Amino acid sequence: MDTIDAMRAYVRVFERRSFVKAAHDMALPKSRISEAVQQLERRLGVRLLDRTTRNVVPTAEGEDYYRRCLHILERIADADSMAGSTVPAGPLRVELHGSWSRRFLLPALPEFLERYPGIQLHVGEGDRLADPVREGIDCVIRIGRPADSELIGRRLGELAEGTFASPTYLARHGEPRTPAELDGHRMIGFISSATKAPMPFVFSTPQGLITVTLAVSVSVTAADTNACLAVHGLGLIQVPRYRVEQELASGQLVEVLRDFPPPPIPVYLLYPEGRQRTPRAKAFMEWAEAEFHRQLTRRATG
Numbered sequence: 001m002d003t004i005d006a007m008r009a010y011v012r013v014f015e016r017r018s019f020v021k022a023a024h025d026m027a028l029p030k031s032r033i034s035e036a037v038q039q040l041e042r043r044l045g046v047r048l049l050d051r052t053t054r055n056v057v058p059t060a061e062g063e064d065y066y067r068r069c070l071h072i073l074e075r076i077a078d079a080d081s082m083a084g085s086t087v088p089a090g091p092l093r094v095e096l097h098g099s100w101s102r103r104f105l106l107p108a109l110p111e112f113l114e115r116y117p118g119i120q121l122h123v124g125e126g127d128r129l130a131d132p133v134r135e136g137i138d139c140v141i142r143i144g145r146p147a148d149s150e151l152i153g154r155r156l157g158e159l160a161e162g163t164f165a166s167p168t169y170l171a172r173h174g175e176p177r178t179p180a181e182l183d184g185h186r187m188i189g190f191i192s193s194a195t196k197a198p199m200p201f202v203f204s205t206p207q208g209l210i211t212v213t214l215a216v217s218v219s220v221t222a223a224d225t226n227a228c229l230a231v232h233g234l235g236l237i238q239v240p241r242y243r244v245e246q247e248l249a250s251g252q253l254v255e256v257l258r259d260f261p262p263p264p265i266p267v268y269l270l271y272p273e274g275r276q277r278t279p280r281a282k283a284f285m286e287w288a289e290a291e292f293h294r295q296l297t298r299r300a301t302g
Contacts, residue, residue, distance in 0.1 A: 010066070139284065162255045170256070176256060189216035189219030216235070
């Protein structure tokens with residue numbers, strides 16, 4: 001490998017903490033990745049990584065060299081992109097919010113891959129916040145305001161929320177017309193990953209936002225289970241509207257307290273510093289933002 005490619009290999013090993021994982025990401029033999037790092041160490045005259053049978057740990061010199069490599073590689077990618085000579089290609093790892101991506105992005109993914117046939121895309125999903133640097137992920141899309149982190153965030157837009165219940169539930173408990181009429185009602189407790197407690201309902205009122213916590217018969221940690229139990233009449237739920245589009249269309253759920261909507265939830269695209277200008281990551285992020293806006297417009301006008 002030349003020095004630039006060796007730097008790319010080193011950056012991937014540093015981030016993945018593994019020669020095997022870095023080789024898989026770059027579709028290269030492990031021996032070639034190992035030789036590239038050794039080549040850098042010989043040229044620099046310092047040890048960049050401490051290797052054991054189980055771990056790859058950067059040295060102090062390795063930490064500093066990683067940051068310098070990121071800066072150099074970003075400048076190269078920026079120059080190539082500005083010159084128009086770089087066609088996005090190669091492996092691209094993204095982490096998406098599962099239910100959101102199935103509604104807003106994945107149906108249009110064939111168009112993206114047809115536009116960029118040289119990209120080999122890996123899509124992961126989960127409710128946890130992945131660590132892109134350690135896991136070799138190029139970008140993450142998450143619902144809700146991200147916690148403080150070293151990642152750079154781009155706000156893609158926001159999702160309307162609502163309060164919903166089944167006709168069966170409302171027949172038994174009555175339909176509340178204002179938040180003040182929620183006494184005696186029950187909610188399905190959606191457990192917050194941060195507090196480990198049921199998340200309260202939030203309503204917009206002329207006096208500002210108010211929070212309400214109702215009695216809980218059953219609590220859940222999965223969004224799909226939350227909607228399913230609401231359909232079966234076990235309580236009120238407060239979720240993004242897109243999650244229950246089918247249930248609303250079929251009449252399994254109805255919206256209540258429409259005049260007191262919860263505040264919308266932001267959608268963020270997150271990425272590590274130094275990766276935002278790689279051509280394949282930039283292509284995906286621009287496409288994802290445009291497709292999300294297109295879907296929001298279609299729902300608003302449809």
